[in-house]
Structure formats: C-alpha cells, structure tokens
Amino acid sequence: MSVLGDLWPYVVLVLVGFLPNEIWRWLGVVAAHRAGEQSEFLTWARAVATAVLAGVVAKIIFFAPGALASVPLAVRLAATVVAVIAYLLIRRSIFAGVLCGSIALVLGGLVLAP
Numbered sequence: 001m002s003v004l005g006d007l008w009p010y011v012v013l014v015l016v017g018f019l020p021n022e023i024w025r026w027l028g029v030v031a032a033h034r035a036g037e038q039s040e041f042l043t044w045a046r047a048v049a050t051a052v053l054a055g056v057v058a059k060i061i062f063f064a065p066g067a068l069a070s071v072p073l074a075v076r077l078a079a080t081v082v083a084v085i086a087y088l089l090i091r092r093s094i095f096a097g098v099l100c101g102s103i104a105l106v107l108g109g110l111v112l113a114p
Contacts, residue, residue, distance in 0.1 A: 075108035 035041050061076045083101025090096035
C-alpha cells in the first residue's frame with residue numbers, strides 16, 4: 001500500500017464500491033435499450049423501483065432518523081401531503097414537490113417542535 005501513499009482508501013472505494021455497481025447500471029441500460037420502453041420487464045422494473053422508493057419514504061416519515069425525529073409525526077405527514085399536492089398542481093414537477101414539502105417541513109418543525 002506504500003506505492004499509493006494516502007490514496008489507497010480511494011482506490012479501494014472505487015474498486016469495491018463504484019465498479020461493481022457501475023457494471024450493473026450499464027447492463028441495465030443495455031437491457032432497457034433492447035427491451036423497449038413499453039415492455040413488460042421495464043413496466044415491472046418501474047413498479048419495483050417505485051415500491052422501494054415508497055417504502056424508504058414511509059420508513060423515513062414514520063421512523064424518522066436524527067434531527068427529523070424531533071419534528072412531530074403530524075408535521076411530517078402534513079409536509080408529505082403538501083409535497084404531493086404541489087407536485088400534482090405544478091405540472092407534475094418533482095422539484096416543486098420537494099421544494100414545497102421541504103418548506104412545509106421546516107416551517108412546521110419550527111412552529112410545532114417541542
């Protein structure tokens with residue numbers, strides 16, 4: 001490891017963390033390109049990805065980590081509702097949903113936090 005000096009942790013990170021995941025991403029791109037956008041496989045993959053994301057969001061809302069735990073559950077749920085409504089009303093903009101939900105969460109946390 002003396003050849004790499006202080007850079008060896010970064011080399012290990014790239015070899016163990018980045019490259020194995022990048023291979024699967026590129027294989028997914030190739031498979032998706034060949035399958036077609038409306039294929040059953042991609043429809044299934046989108047459904048699974050959406051379900052996983054919904055599960056992670058629900059876990060963060062109901063079992064809040066770190067500083068978010070100090071914000072009451074009602075505020076976290078209300079901010080989620082605000083985010084969804086903003087997303088739907090502002091041309092299905094993810095940015096608008098995240099921004100409005102974040103603002104609602106911060107304001108609700110400041111006003112109602114113990």
